[in-house]
Amino acid sequence: MTPLRVLRKPMPLVMAIRLSLLPLAGLAAAPVFAAAQYDIAAGELDHALNQYAARSGITLSADASLTRGKHSPGLHGSFETEEGLRRLLNGSGLRLKPLGKNVWTLELEPASVSAESTLTVVGDWLGDARENDVFEHAGARDVIRREDFAKTGAATMREVLNRIPGVNAPENTGTGSHDLAMNFGIRGLNPRLASRSTVLMDGIPVPFAPYG
Structure with a gap:
């Protein structure tokens, strides 16, 4: 009597689910914020930061008085999130401060005094x-x-x-x-x-x- 052999093959639905999980593993290993292309013109700092936040997908929260009246040199090229933000802030007297995942704020840079600076006091007591x-x-x-x-x-x-x-x-x-x-x-x-x-x-x- 010939024995009955049963071939077990994955069902199409199960196979489809397994295949759909493969790309997700690759995505999880990728950085959250990869380098992105930016083309932000020089101008008002608050306007430049708004453009950057919209393009990068981060949350940037800061007191409007810190950026009011300040200028940004703009940003052109491919940059990672933090590097691009720092370039936008060049010359503004502000620096980044992380608040959490994908959330940043701004604060004033600490005043720096050069060791070689000379203080001259002029007066006329007469x-x-x-x-x-x-x-x-x-x-x-x-x-x-x-x-x-x-x-x-x-x-x-x-x-x-x-x-x-x-x-x-x-x-x-x-x-x-x-x-x-x-x-x-x-x-x-x-x-x-x-x-x-x-x-x-x-x-x-x-x-x-x-x-x-």
Whole structure:
């Protein structure tokens, strides 16, 4: 008696399902964001970022005040997602910050100070005395310019000092110990010799008697 042999073959429906799963395995191994072609013209940064997000399929969330008024150099060519975004942000002072899968935001770049930078401070502490200057310069002061000599007709510093309210610069008589050099007093400090005051002529301290 001839034995009965049964041939088991995959049903067409089952075979079709198996074949349909093969491409999916290949897709799962591929990167989520492969390089894509972009052609974004230079212009407003927010407009360029909107175009990029629509083309790449990412979600970009940022405060509108960060991009307002900023310019983008545009983007032309094939780029991966993050690289393309960074190129769009060149020169904007902004940087990327990932928030999750396929989600990005923008933040300000940290301020950088060059180690070779030089800070130069310019000031004039002999500037004209004004009401606001009392907050910048300790104590009271008066500045007499060369023009003031011509206006008042003063010939010597002593004559100019005597024109300042509260200042007394007596004539040298040769009889006092303080008559060898300039001697003056300020009301409220020392009417005879204001030892705590500083007098500068062309930026150079003028010595007091009897050491001048």
